[in-house]
Amino acid sequence: MALLQEHGEDARPLAGGQSLVPLLSLRLARPSHLVDLAGISELGTIVVEGDHLVIGAMVRERSAERHGDVRRLAPLLAQALPLIGHPAIRSRGTIGGSLSHADPAAELPAVALLLDADLVAQSSARGTRTITAADFFIGFFTTALEPDEILTEVRIHRPPPGTGSAIEEVARRHGDFAMVGAAAVVRLEDGKIADARVALTGVSGVPVRATEAETVLDGAEPTEEAFATAAEEAAKSLSPPADLHGSSAYRRHLAALLMRRTLKLAAQRAREAA
Amino acid sequence: MSTFDVELTVNGTSRQGSVEPRRTLADFLREDLGLTGTHLGCEHGVCGACTVLVNGEPARSCLMLAVQARGADILTVEGLATDGVMNPLQQAMWESHGFQCGFCTPGFLMQITALLAENPNPGEAEIREALSGNLCRCTGYESIVNGVLRAAGHDGSPIEPQH
Numbered sequence: 001m002a003l004l005q006e007h008g009e010d011a012r013p014l015a016g017g018q019s020l021v022p023l024l025s026l027r028l029a030r031p032s033h034l035v036d037l038a039g040i041s042e043l044g045t046i047v048v049e050g051d052h053l054v055i056g057a058m059v060r061e062r063s064a065e066r067h068g069d070v071r072r073l074a075p076l077l078a079q080a081l082p083l084i085g086h087p088a089i090r091s092r093g094t095i096g097g098s099l100s101h102a103d104p105a106a107e108l109p110a111v112a113l114l115l116d117a118d119l120v121a122q123s124s125a126r127g128t129r130t131i132t133a134a135d136f137f138i139g140f141f142t143t144a145l146e147p148d149e150i151l152t153e154v155r156i157h158r159p160p161p162g163t164g165s166a167i168e169e170v171a172r173r174h175g176d177f178a179m180v181g182a183a184a185v186v187r188l189e190d191g192k193i194a195d196a197r198v199a200l201t202g203v204s205g206v207p208v209r210a211t212e213a214e215t216v217l218d219g220a221e222p223t224e225e226a227f228a229t230a231a232e233e234a235a236k237s238l239s240p241p242a243d244l245h246g247s248s249a250y251r252r253h254l255a256a257l258l259m260r261r262t263l264k265l266a267a268q269r270a271r272e273a274a
Numbered sequence: 275m276s277t278f279d280v281e282l283t284v285n286g287t288s289r290q291g292s293v294e295p296r297r298t299l300a301d302f303l304r305e306d307l308g309l310t311g312t313h314l315g316c317e318h319g320v321c322g323a324c325t326v327l328v329n330g331e332p333a334r335s336c337l338m339l340a341v342q343a344r345g346a347d348i349l350t351v352e353g354l355a356t357d358g359v360m361n362p363l364q365q366a367m368w369e370s371h372g373f374q375c376g377f378c379t380p381g382f383l384m385q386i387t388a389l390l391a392e393n394p395n396p397g398e399a400e401i402r403e404a405l406s407g408n409l410c411r412c413t414g415y416e417s418i419v420n421g422v423l424r425a426a427g428h429d430g431s432p433i434e435p436q437h
Contacts, residue, residue, distance in 0.1 A: 014342075021337040022318035024296075034295065036342060062331065086407025088322065088385060091331035092338065174406040 001124035005148040007033045013150050014038075015058060015097030018089050043096070043152060048073065051158045057096020057151045062087065064095055073158045076115060076165035076183060080107040083167065086175045096151040099136070102143045102206070105177040107167065109137055110207035114183050114199040117156050123149040130155075140205035162194070163187040164269025166262040169201070170254050172245055178202055179246050182258035186222065186266040188274060193217050193267070196230075198259050203240040203251060210234035210259060222267040224260075231259035278341050284309065285353030293340045300324045302340035303350060311351040311380050315409070322408030325381040326350050332388040351380035354387070363387060363425045372421030374412035382408050386422050395426050 004011050011033040014020055023029035037043060043058035046067050053073040055064065064070050065081040084090055084098070084107055098108040099119065112119065112133040119136050122128045125148060136144050145151060159165070169181030181201040187194045196217035198210045213234035220226045240251035281290040284307060291306045300317075303309045303326070315321035317336045324335040327349040354361045360368060363386060373379040382405065389396060389404040396404065401422045402415075410418060 014339075017337050017339070017342065018319060018334075021298075021339070025298075025318045025336070034339075038342060060331075086322070087388070087404055088325050088332040088334055088407055089319065089337075091328075092333050174403075 001122065001148065001150065003033065003035045004150070005124050009147045011035055015100070016060065016092040016094040018085065018093040019097065019101045019103070037150065046070065053156045053158065055095050055154045055156070057094060057153055059095050061090035061093045061095060061098070065090065074115065074156045075159070076167060076185060077111050077156065079165065080111045080167045080183065083107050083169060095154060099154065100143060100145060100151050102137055102141050103177065104140055104205050104207065105181070105202045107181060107201065110181065110183050110199040110201045111167070112154065113137065113207045113209060114185055114197050115156050117154050119151055120153045120155065121145055121149045122152045137206040159185070160187060162189060162270055162274045164266040164271070164273055166265035166269065168258050168262050170258065180240070180251050180254040180258060182255065182262045184259065184262035184266040186263060186270045188222060188267065188270045193220050193222050196263065198263060200255055200259070203238050203255055212237060213259060224264060227260050227263040231256045231263065234259060280340050280344050282343050282345060283347045285348070285350060291340070295339065295341055297340045298336050299326070299338040299340050299343050300335035303335060309350055309352050313377055313380050315377065320409070321378070322385065323378050323381040325384045325408065327384055327388055330388070330391065332385050349384070349387070351383055354383060363390065366425035367421035370417050370421035370424050372413070372418045378408060378410045382410070382418060386425070390426060396422070398423065
């Protein structure tokens with residue numbers, strides 16, 4: 001961290017390298033110094049602290065994917081991890097690296113947002129601070145981290161009983177960054193929706209919560225029609241970017257479809273969990 | 275440019291070198307150690323040709339810097355055969371015609387080695403999932419999947435086409 005402070009914006013922290021090294025290869029990033037975080041063993045652990053799962057920023061995606069506590073305490077994260085790239089990418093790629101890179105199409109930022117994760121950052125000048133996921137993602141590949149700061153851990157609260165989750169995405173090819181993805185968490189109480197949350201990737205510079213859908217579903221019956229209506233309603237306000245892979249209208253269509261599917265699946269899993 | 279000393283184990287042998295920090299593991303293996311079995315296709319982590327095992331886990335050697343591999347145990351395609359005799363996976367791939375031009379083969383072999391170490395009896399879907407990050411422009415993948423099934427102890431008869 002002292003190195004990051006010394007070299008300022010000329011230095012970049014290197015986590016798993018699965019995003020930064022391609023940027024170096026393509027000469028899209030040309031830092032004069034790389035600070036390898038792999039030597040900091042404290043960043044590589046997964047621990048349970050009371051109701052929180054605390055994941056070190058340098059935990060490799062593949063090891064998180066295999067970890068029993070992740071499956072038990074953060075099922076949405078466990079569902080999201082296999083969707084990232086390919087096995088060889090996940091064996092090097094890290095949880096903290098993906099969050100700090102903040103690709104708008106990436107899975108983990110949306111998961112962190114949806115689960116209200118707390119992201120802990122540290123710098124040698126100012127010590128430690130906690131940033132909520134909602135405040136962490138600022139824009140396209142941009143986070144609240146200062147140049148001399150690194151993400152050290154992610155804290156995820158255990159889901160309350162009766163909660164189900166799901167994540168799905170549509171990509172051109174298996175393992176590619178998705179055009180659009182949706183993640184949903186639904187909690188049922190007495191057969192009604194007590195809490196529904198849904199987040200989207202690929203529709204904006206940052207992962208976004210579909211708050212219109214969430215409000216509509218609050219207290220509603222978890223029926224297929226309710227989810228479809230909420231998803232359609234929430235999709236109307238989106239203006240996703242268009243590119244070679246799909247128009248804005250197509251992405252809006254995918255967003256509605258994926259919100260509906262993940263909400264339905266999450267509700268089904270919530271019923272099974274209850 | 276300053277250099278860093280790198281000491282690591284490659285295919286069971288301790289190796290060392292002195293590298294610029296920008297040197298990738300793939301270039302270190304090929305240029306400094308002369309192990310040209312690891313192929314470089316896209317050089318930015320898409321094609322999978324440069325896949326090696328790092329401490330038993332598959333990794334793109336073009337997306338790792340040599341300095342990041344200090345102290346690591348690396349297995350490359352050169353480490354599979356013993357005294358010129360192919361290992362069972364290589365033999366099964368050979369029998370299934372699991373390659374044509376052979377450029378992607380080292381990456382496939384290393385990824386499959388990792389798959390079979392974790393799951394000695396994978397089904398076709400699991401094989402396709404595990405190999406989804408390795409590109410082959412010749413075979414259409416059928417013969418590669420057949421090779422893995424054969425290596426995993428299935429009889430190696432052609433799989434039914436999927437529709």
